[in-house]
Amino acid sequence: MKIQTYNSQAKRTDKIASQQIKVQANSAVFEQAGVDFAAAGKQGADILSTWALEENKLVVDAEAAQASRDFKEQIQIIATKIDSDPALNADPIAAATQFKNKTRGIVNTTTSKMKSPAAKKMFAASSSTAASTLGLGVRKAARKRLVSTRIAQASALGRQLEQEIAAASEYPNSVNFLDLKEKLYGDPNDPAKPGIYKELVKQGILTAVQGQKQELKSLSRVATGIINKEFLKASIELNSGNPMRMGVAVKAYAKIAQDLADPKKYPDLDNLTRIKLTGQAISASDSAMRRRVSDDRKITADEKTNRTKIHTKNYTKTLVAIIKSRTGSKVTPPTAEELVQLLARGDINDTQFDKLTDMINDSQDADVTDPQFLQEITTALFEADNKNDIDKVMRSALNETGPGKKLRFAAFSNLQLTARGITTPRSRRVKIYRKMLQQAAKAGGPLQKLLKNFKGGNYDNTVFKFDLKLQDPRVNPLEVFEEAIEEIIEKQKVNLKQLPKPNFSPMVPPTVSMPNLKKEDGSYSGALPSAVTSELVPKPIEEWTIEDVTYSRKKARSEFKGLLGALAIEIFNLTIIEKYIEDKKPASAGQVEKAIKKAEALKELKDLQSR
């Protein structure tokens, strides 16, 4: 028998009730509150502190700035006072000390009134800077004034010595001159005598270069002073009122210009002053020359007027005497000799002489001088080379003087007058002009080419009058030469094709042909004619006016001074041109208008070109 048994099936668990706990507290979260509290405190403090500090800075800055401004104003006043105080303003050390003491007092006063320590510090810094800057300025200004005063004193003394040296320059070896030079420029062999400018260098007032420059300038001023003295001399001559002295002035100015052009003359003169003075000398020379010509012309014009008055008076007086003598009055009529003398003295003119001579001849049947013989004698006189030849001619003239002979006594007297002046410079000029007059007028001479239908000839009468007029020493031979030419060509016509070319022409823009250049709107088509851009050219002789002749004549007198032949030829040519202009018909209104338009067009073209 099998008996059932029970075996236990259940088992005890090996687990326990307790479990692992996974929870962990997050430390950061618990720390955050404290961290945030600290950050809030920091941020709040930062904001508040930043704002407060900015406000504080404004207050402090304002206080410091105000104090600084006040301080600067006050020290500026002090600086100005020192600058205007003669006891301090030329003494750099005293000025600087005074300024320093005064500013220190102001700094202390201002600082004591300030509340903010920070503002005080700022003010201390700014006031120190301002005081040192201005103090330096005060010191510099005083030093500058000291230096300026010293330089001014030295310069004044230097200028005085320069003037004295210039005044004494005529005697460069004189003790006075050498002494003055030593005072100004020193003695190169004696260091104890450095001269004014080197002394300034020694004292440190001028640098070596400045001293050297000042000395060079001084030397140049001395040279200028010497030249100015020459200018003064020339000016005295020019303003002497004596026409003869004016020529001296012109020469003196010309010599100054010539000397200045030579670098060996006045070697101390600086280039700029040399150029300036040369310009002045040339200008003065030119001005004196023009004044002389002008005075000459004025004198000539005045003389003409006076001569006309005298002529009329004497002619009337003589005429009255002749007429009265004819009517049975006791008045003695003038002799032919007296009439010749009247003509020779310039008391009557040629026409009056002819008329009066005719009247006397009519009444007294007087002998007349043989013009042919007189011409021969006069020519022989002008051709004589020495006194013996002149005496010989005069003896032959005397042999033919008297009743029934070829010369009247009056004519002989005139020949004597001529003979007396035959060796003077004036007479030489007369001789040349007389020769030229004869050459010009003779057949085949220049006038035959220049004048239409002119046959030429001796023109003895004209030459005779030429001789007579020149017996008056006051008469300018060139003027008489010009009058003689005018007389010859008076009734002639000038040949345009043969017009002589003058040496001195007014300059004008070149004439150009401008067909269809200008458009209707005023603009120009194509390229400008090259001629418009070129230099001025001499004015064509066909377009000359009387003014142009006058200009050329003045220029010739000025440029050909001393060149008798060249001047005479130029005056001769100009007289021909003048005659041609006088004979020309006046331009028609149309021609004038055309000329104006042409001139305007040229001007526009030039303007256009210059843009």
Added chain:
Amino acid sequence: MSYAYLAAGASVAGGLMGFAGNMKAGDAAKKVSEYNAAIQDRNAAVLDQEADRKILIGDIEAVGFRDDAGKFLDNMAVNYRNSGVVATSDTPLLVMLAAANDMDEDIEKNKYNTKVESLALREQGVGLRLGANVTREEGRQRKQAYRMKAYSSLLSGASGGFSAMRQK
């Protein structure tokens, strides 16, 4: 009152707030680390308890196994005898001894396994305790760091205050 005083006051107040805030954060850090360490200690204790339980249960099961084995051998002997075989000699005895020998071996194996499992749990507990120690140390260090920050804030506020006062 000057703005400089205000700025100085604000700076000092900011420093004080920074000090207090950082001190508080340090305290909080320490407390949290203590708390977290306590939880880890507790978990370690649970593991110890579980290890002990493993040994106890193993012992109990060994006793039960012994009972079961005795019963099994008795049944074998009964069955031999019922079959007319003398169970206490010769082959039946040898078979029964072999069975008893295997049963003892199983008991020893189970005992060994239980010990191993118990030791593993104890090792886990040791690890948790070490972690708790580390957590506590971290809390102390954090508190120290916050304390330093607090002093720094205090100094910074004082310095700002002095600086502001210099600008008055």
